[in-house]
Amino acid sequence: MSREELLYDGPLPYRLVADIMATDAAFDDRGGVSVFAGQVRADEDERGKVKAIEYSAYEEMAGKECNEVVEIVMRAFPDVKSVRVVHSTGVVKAGEMALLIVVTGGHRDQTTRACRQTLELLKERLPIWKREIYEDDTHRWR
Amino acid sequence: MSREELLYDGPLPYRLVADIMATDAAFDDRGGVSVFAGQVRADEDERGKVKAIEYSAYEEMAGKECNEVVEIVMRAFPDVKSVRVVHSTGVVKAGEMALLIVVTGGHRDQTTRACRQTLELLKERLPIWKREIYEDDTHRWR
Amino acid sequence: MGESRDRIRVLFFGIIAEKVGAKELYYEGVADTEALRKRVAESLPGLEKLSYRISVNREMVSETLQLKEGDEVAFLPPFAGG
C-alpha cells in the first residue's frame, strides 16, 4: 500500500466505499466484507461546537506504518484477503468521512475482527494529527 | 423498517453501500459507521463448485423479525443512531453481495459491536432460505 | 376435539415447499398445530425426518396451538439467511 493510496486530500466521498468494494470484494472467494468509516463529530465543549477537523500527516512514515499494520493484521487473520485504508488530510467538516477501512475475506468472523484490529492499530500507530476548528474559528490540537 | 427496505431482488449493487451511507451517516453526530457485506462464495465440495445461491424469504415475517433485531440492537447499544439491513432474494452469483448491514453511531466501539450483533441475530432469526446452485446446475438446500 | 370448519392458510418454504410441491395450501378440519402436522405429513411422507419449526401468524411456536379461521401457519426449515 503506497502513501498515495493511504492519504486523500479532503473529506472521503461515500462513493469511495463502493469503488473499493468493487475493486477488492468482487471475487468468488470473498464471503465477507467489513468496513469501518470514521467521521468528524460536532462535539461540544465549553468553547462551543467543533465544525471541522484539519488533519496533517507525516506522509512517508504514515505509509510505512500503515503497511506494517496491514501485514500484522493479515498474518493474524489468514482468512482475510485484503485490507485497504484511506485517511483524509486537510479540512474535513463535521458529518464527513475522514477514515475508511475495507477488509475482505472468506468469512464474517475474521473480517469483522480484522477490521476492528486494523482500526485500533492505526489509531496507535499512524503519525497523523488533528486540529479541531470551532464555530468561532478558534482551534485546539488533539 | 418496512419489508420493502429489507428485501431486494437480485444481487446488491455496491453503490447501495454509498447510497445508504449518504442517507444515514451524513450527520454531525456520527463518529462511526460500521458495515458488513455478506457475499456468495464459490465453495467447492464433492459435487463441484457453487456458482450461485437462490434466496427465498417469508417476506412478511422477515420484515417483522428484522425490525425486532434492530430494536434489540439499538436498545443494547444506546450510542448507535441507525441500523439498516438489506437482503437479496432470488439468484445471486458467486462474488456478488447478498446481505448488507450499515450501522451508524457516535463512536467506533458501539457501531462495531452492534454491527456484529445485528449480523448474528439476523442469521438466527431471518426466515430466509438458500438453494446452492452448482456449476453442473444441480442444487442443494442449505 | 371435533373437526373444525375453519380455513387455515399454510405456507411452505425452502426444501419443504419443494417436497410438498406447493408454497401455499389451505386446510380445513385442523383444530390445532399438531393436527395440521399430521395432515401435512399425509401429503409429504418423511416430513417428520425433516428439521423444521412452525410459526402461527408470523410468530414462532414451540407448543401445540389452537387454530382458527384466518390463521396463517408456516413450515420453516432451518434459516439460512445472511
Add this chain to the structure above:
Amino acid sequence: MGESRDRIRVLFFGIIAEKVGAKELYYEGVADTEALRKRVAESLPGLEKLSYRISVNREMVSETLQLKEGDEVAFLPPFAGG
C-alpha cells in the same frame, strides 16, 4: 562527544510545528538525539512540558541515538488519526 558538522533534517508536526513556527529545519552540530532535544528546546522554551516522541528515519526511537549526515528526525506529538 565533539561537535558534529553533519546536517540533520528535523521535521515538526502538530502542536510542536505550530509552536516552533516551522515544519522543517536543518541542524548542524548535534551528535545525537539528546543533543538535538536540547537545541530544539532553545528555540522552543517549554518543549519539555509537551508530550512527544522522536523518530529517526521514520522509526520510533526510545533511547538516545547517534545522528549522522542525512538523518531525518521528527518530533511527534501524540497521534490522533482515525
